[in-house]
Amino acid sequence: MIWTDIVWPEIGQATIDTLVMSASALVFTVLLGLPLGVLLFLSGKRQLLQQRALNAVLSLVVNFLRSVPFIILLIIMIPLTVWLIGTSIGVAGAIPPLVLAAAPFYARLVENVLREVDHGVVEACQAMGANTRQIILGALLPEALPGLLAAVTVTAIALVSYSAMAGAIGGGGLGDLAIRYGYQRFQPDVMVITVLLMVFLVQLLQIAGDRLVLHFTRH
Amino acid sequence: MIRIEGLSKTYLSRGQPIAALTDINFSVAKGEIFGVIGRSGAGKSTLIRTLNLLERPSQGRVLIEGRDLTVLPPRQLPALRQRLGMVFQHFNLLKSRTIAQNIAFPLKLAGVHSRQAIARRVDELLELVGLSDYRDSYPARLSGGQKQRVGIARALANSPSILLSDEATSALDPETTQSILKLLLDINRKLGLTIVLITHEMSVIRALCDQVAVIDQGRIVESGRVTDVFLHPSHPVTQSLLAEDGVDVSVSGLSALREQAQGPLLRLTFVGAATYEPVLSRATELTGLHFNILQGTIGKIKNTPYGQLLVELIGHQGDLRPVLRVFAQADVRYEVLA
Numbered sequence: 269m270i271w272t273d274i275v276w277p278e279i280g281q282a283t284i285d286t287l288v289m290s291a292s293a294l295v296f297t298v299l300l301g302l303p304l305g306v307l308l309f310l311s312g313k314r315q316l317l318q319q320r321a322l323n324a325v326l327s328l329v330v331n332f333l334r335s336v337p338f339i340i341l342l343i344i345m346i347p348l349t350v351w352l353i354g355t356s357i358g359v360a361g362a363i364p365p366l367v368l369a370a371a372p373f374y375a376r377l378v379e380n381v382l383r384e385v386d387h388g389v390v391e392a393c394q395a396m397g398a399n400t401r402q403i404i405l406g407a408l409l410p411e412a413l414p415g416l417l418a419a420v421t422v423t424a425i426a427l428v429s430y431s432a433m434a435g436a437i438g439g440g441g442l443g444d445l446a447i448r449y450g451y452q453r454f455q456p457d458v459m460v461i462t463v464l465l466m467v468f469l470v471q472l473l474q475i476a477g478d479r480l481v482l483h484f485t486r487h
Numbered sequence: 488m489i490r491i492e493g494l495s496k497t498y499l500s501r502g503q504p505i506a507a508l509t510d511i512n513f514s515v516a517k518g519e520i521f522g523v524i525g526r527s528g529a530g531k532s533t534l535i536r537t538l539n540l541l542e543r544p545s546q547g548r549v550l551i552e553g554r555d556l557t558v559l560p561p562r563q564l565p566a567l568r569q570r571l572g573m574v575f576q577h578f579n580l581l582k583s584r585t586i587a588q589n590i591a592f593p594l595k596l597a598g599v600h601s602r603q604a605i606a607r608r609v610d611e612l613l614e615l616v617g618l619s620d621y622r623d624s625y626p627a628r629l630s631g632g633q634k635q636r637v638g639i640a641r642a643l644a645n646s647p648s649i650l651l652s653d654e655a656t657s658a659l660d661p662e663t664t665q666s667i668l669k670l671l672l673d674i675n676r677k678l679g680l681t682i683v684l685i686t687h688e689m690s691v692i693r694a695l696c697d698q699v700a701v702i703d704q705g706r707i708v709e710s711g712r713v714t715d716v717f718l719h720p721s722h723p724v725t726q727s728l729l730a731e732d733g734v735d736v737s738v739s740g741l742s743a744l745r746e747q748a749q750g751p752l753l754r755l756t757f758v759g760a761a762t763y764e765p766v767l768s769r770a771t772e773l774t775g776l777h778f779n780i781l782q783g784t785i786g787k788i789k790n791t792p793y794g795q796l797l798v799e800l801i802g803h804q805g806d807l808r809p810v811l812r813v814f815a816q817a818d819v820r821y822e823v824l825a
Contacts (some may be wrong), residue, residue, distance in 0.1 A: 389579050389580075394568070402596055487626070
């Protein structure tokens with residue numbers, strides 16, 4: 269290990285890349301996963317918009333995307349990614365596969381969180397004459413907010429680790445650095461530093477997420 | 488105000504139809520408190536949920552203020568539900584909203600958007616239920632009784648004409664139960680509100696209701712004025728519910744007394760003004776007979792004083808008619824048991 273050889277500027281850039289990738293993927297993941305999760309929940313058995321066929325199809329799609337290993341998803345997504353944003357490499361090229369992997373994951377978490385909302389509250393809203401939209405926006409989502417935020421935290425952390433994998437196909441970021449320097453150039457010191465940075469990032473996310481959840485929990 | 492006609496509800500469970508409610512008929516007059524009592528699983532929860540169509544009946548009509556809910560287009564249902572407030576056993580408050588926001592929620596649903604109008608109404612309701620100090624607290628900070636008060640305030644927000652109460656006091660301790668019952672009675676009087684409540688406790692019926700229906704296995708087995716049903720229960724379920732409340736009118740309880748008794752046994756029931764008359768001593772004066780009181784309750788059903796005594800006649804020979812005439816004149820209902 270020759271600690272003097274470490275390319276600090278590259279590490280800095282890779283950290284920024286990881287943050288950009290994860291953060292933008294997270295935004296799209298929530299934008300896509302939240303409605304998907306709500307729909308999964310509402311179309312389920314004995315729920316407000318019970319729709320057996322729709323629920324089965326959504327569930328199948330979600331399960332399919334969640335069962336494909338991310339590294340394979342990265343590869344089979346390449347044509348779609350190119351069509352979407354013109355390239356399949358770099359920070360931008362990593363975002364579509366990240367979203368497609370994380371959105372179904374988040375949707376399932378959302379579905380579970382919504383299931384935890386007391387059905388009596390929904391019933392009370394119906395008794396007050398609320399329509400489905402009012403129940404979702406006025407009761408279900410606000411009641412589930414702490415759980416939804418906790419699910420965002422879990423998803424954000426999953427995205428950080430997925431984004432490292434994106435490095436394998438030239439996605440940039442800390443994972444890419446670890447592979448190029450640590451694996452291909454036999455510089456374990458770089459790998460150690462990138463891993464430490466990832467650990468630090470995950471810790472930070474978890475702490476921030478926990479605080480947010482606590483802030484929105486009404487005791 | 489409310490009329491239920493030929494209402495039935497059948498569920499499919501694993502392909503098998505299960506009757507939850509069978510041929511329910513009753514009506515509730517304006518301003519009345521109507522109680523439905525039954526054991527858990529008797530169908531009372533399903534019944535109260537058909538009144539605002541949270542459960543859709545399989546058969547029959549639900550008439551609220553003359554309109555049949557079962558044929559109402561779904562779009563009109565929310566507006567009609569705003570005419571019926573509902574309180575729940577487990578309160579079902581929104582944890583993410585403050586007390587004031589919880590009470591404001593149904594107002595917003597009903598299309599009230601003016602901040603001042605909402606704030607004014609919320610303050611009024613908070614005062615009505617005695618929670619003005621908790622305006623900006625979250626439900627988690629409140630005790631069960633306080634949560635139910637919020638539930639009641641919320642149910643009253645849109646000034647409904649009918650309040651449905653689904654075991655509103657069942658999750659509360661006895662003392663809190665009393666204060667909630669008192670509040671319900673207060674709003675019934677102050678606002679002229681019609682109340683339909685379900686419960687498994689006779690004491691709730693006795694404290695609050697004018698009319699009662701006893702439900703068992705999805706059928707109404709007995710109904711009428713609370714004083715009548717209470718003092719002359721005919722169905723075994725009613726009798727056992729009463730026994731739990733400390734009033735043993737069952738046949739088995741009687742037979743033991745019958746064996747010990749030497750003279751004839753009479754059950755005397757007096758309701759209202761008759762309760763204040765010294766009937767027994769007058770009967771003694773007039774007939775020379777003495778009475779041995781074997782069992783008895785004296786109390787109030789809602790506001791009506793009542794008494795029921797099981798007495799043994801001492802020194803009696805031959806004809807019972809003179810003494811019975813004394814009771815009849817005093818408006819005391821009597822039954823000769825042995």
